[in-house]
Amino acid sequence: MIQILFFFFAALAAGAAINVLVQKHVLYSALSLILMLTATSVLFILLGADFLAVIQIIVYAGAIMVLFVFVIMLLNLPVDEDGADRLRWLKFIGIPLGLFFLFLVTATLWNVQAGTGTQSRFVGSPQAIGQSLFTDYLLPFEVTSLLILIALVGAVVFAKKDL
Amino acid sequence: MSEYLTSSDFMILMIKIIVIFGGVMGALVYLTWIERKVMARVQMRPGPTRVGPFGLLQPIADGLKFLFKEDVVPANANRFLYIAAPVVSLIPALLSFSVIPFGPWLQVTDLSVGLLFIFAITSLGVYGIVLGGWASNSKYPLMGAMRSSAQMISYELSLTLSVVGVLMIANTLSLNQLVMSQQRTWLGFIPRWNIFLQPVAFLIYVVSAVAETNRLPFDLAESEQELVAGWHTEYSSLKFAMFMLAEYANMVTVSALATIMFFGGWSGPLVGPHWLKAALPTFWFVSKIFLFIFFYVLLRSTIPRFRYDQLMNFGWKVLLPLSLANILATSFVVAIS
The missing domain is CATH 1.20.120.1200 (NADH-ubiquinone/plastoquinone oxidoreductase chain 6, subunit NuoJ)
Known part of the structure; x- marks a missing residue:
């Protein structure tokens, strides 16, 4: 099922x-x-x-x-009709980038060990995610929030030329 | 995830689904009657009286009329999206009933993230409105859809944030456990409802819920004087009925959530013989929801509509800071105690 x-x-x-x-x-x-x-x-x-x-x-x-x-x-x-014409040069970057991404995904999947599946019930709970966000991943979490703040301020600056 | 359902479990589940959805659909249809009747009384009119005693058969007559009306698709409309939009708005509205506990056992499934599930599902409902307005290819629906999506995004923020305080106190996301956490009493007679602990959150929740369901005084999306009927101007017959059903279903959902989070859900005094004790929780729950619906209708019949800039200012400059302050204050208290 x-x-x-x-x-x-x-x-x-x-x-x-x-x-x-x-x-x-x-x-x-x-x-x-x-x-x-x-x-x-x-x-x-x-x-x-x-x-x-x-x-x-x-x-x-x-x-x-x-x-x-x-x-x-x-x-x-x-x-979008003439879009393909406008974006022709993107093909030359897109194909290598796509291949690189494919390589990354395959390499990651190759290294994954098959789990036993005993813990999976609690790994995805809100408590577990909160715990790991505020302990192991505290720095990335805070840096991400800073990034979002910067983006917000940037958007306001763009929207209002005469602050 | 991996347990298998036995056939008797399956039967019980099917019965629950049929009872809940049958009951909800019937109630939704009769909400139109309640709304018309209450509004009429407020405005010193009799309301529907001709079809059946007290006009009780009016919803059925309306339903039949919807069925037999001509189903018009505007000539320049985007046919596929035009037909899909009412479905997109009705399905999420009905799906949220699958996690709402109507009683200790009358619940289709108790998700561990039930509350977030409802927020996730209802946040998809906005696509019905937006697509309906856009696919009609007509200016009033488009403007209604624009207003509605801006409004729903703005008020969804304070709606979700107002809940955080309650969650910090109850320490769970499951709707059934939220009800359980409000079972006991203070001093033996005051029920342990969250409204006494989180009055500010309750006020924010009620205001944003009214805005989120596009009801007066926040029904800018369909304001009749400016936009004819907003996003469903071009809709007729059953498609229009589906939009209406979705609106009423959303009303019931936010009322049920308010009951669960702030008024103890199905908890209430249990008296009498065995069968009565089994039925009373559902009765309490439905009565509490009904009080909210009554409040909604009273709001609609007494309060004038906001202006659009007032609505946006109120949402972003009053409700959002207030809900953030409420979270801060609650977390201080929770951390100390």
Whole structure:
């Protein structure tokens, strides 16, 4: 049963991810991305990481993508027809970068040890994630919040030229 | 995750789902009657009276009318998204009922992150409004959708933050355990409800919940005088009915959450024979929700609408700092005690 669910949602996520790239209309790409994020969060649930799954939907599908869709609708972008021409040189960077990313993913997966699955119930709980965020990963956590603050200030400066 | 369901477990689960969703759908349909009747009484009118005694069959007549009306799709609309939008807004609204505890045992599933699950699911509901407004390809729906998405993003922040104080006290995200943590009493007669510990959080929650469900005085998304009917201007027949159902379902969800977090959920005095003790928690829960709905309707029939800039200023400059201050104060108290 769990395997069927896994294959269904994994296929859905992969299909939606491809659809993001293939679609000509920006809005359809954004909607496919939302579908992809939701399907991925189901995969998190299947792995026992309920908290991560829910946070993924709240933050990405529920907040960030709403802003994306909002902006796309506000600008009412036309269907991208000559986009391929404009972005031709990107191919030369995109292919090596994609290969490099593929290499990274394969190298990481190669080194993963198969777990016994005994602890997985508690690893994904809010308490466990909070614990590790405020002990082992305190510095990255705080630095990330600083980064977000900088981005916020930058956005305000851009939006208001005459402060 | 890996336990297998036996067939009797499965039967019980199916019965729970049927009872809860059947009950909720029936209640949603009759909420329209309650709203019309209460509003009419406030404004010295009789309200619906013709169809059945006290107009009680009016919702059924309305439903039939929705079924038989012509289903119009505007000529320049984006057909696919236009049809998908009501579904996208109704499904999340109904899904959140799967984790709400209507009684000690009347709950489809008790997720360990139940509260966050509801926030996650309801945050997807905004797409129904946005897509509906955009796909109609008409200016009033588009403006309604724009307003609504801006409003929902702004008020979702304070809605979520207002809950944090309660969570720090209860120390859990599971809805059933939230109810359990409010079971006992102070001095033997004051119920241990979180509203007495977190009154500020409750006020913030109620205000943002009204804004989040697009109800008066925050219904800028459909303000009739300016935008005809906002994002569902072009919708008719069953699609319109689905939008309406989603709105009422969201109302019930935020009311149920308020009951669970601040008013002890299904807890209440249990008296009488065995069968009554089993049924009373659900009765208390539904009555508490009903009080909230009543409050909603009273709000709608008495208070005028905000202006759009007032709404945004209020959300960002009053509610958000207030909820942050509430979190700070609560964490101090929790850390000391």
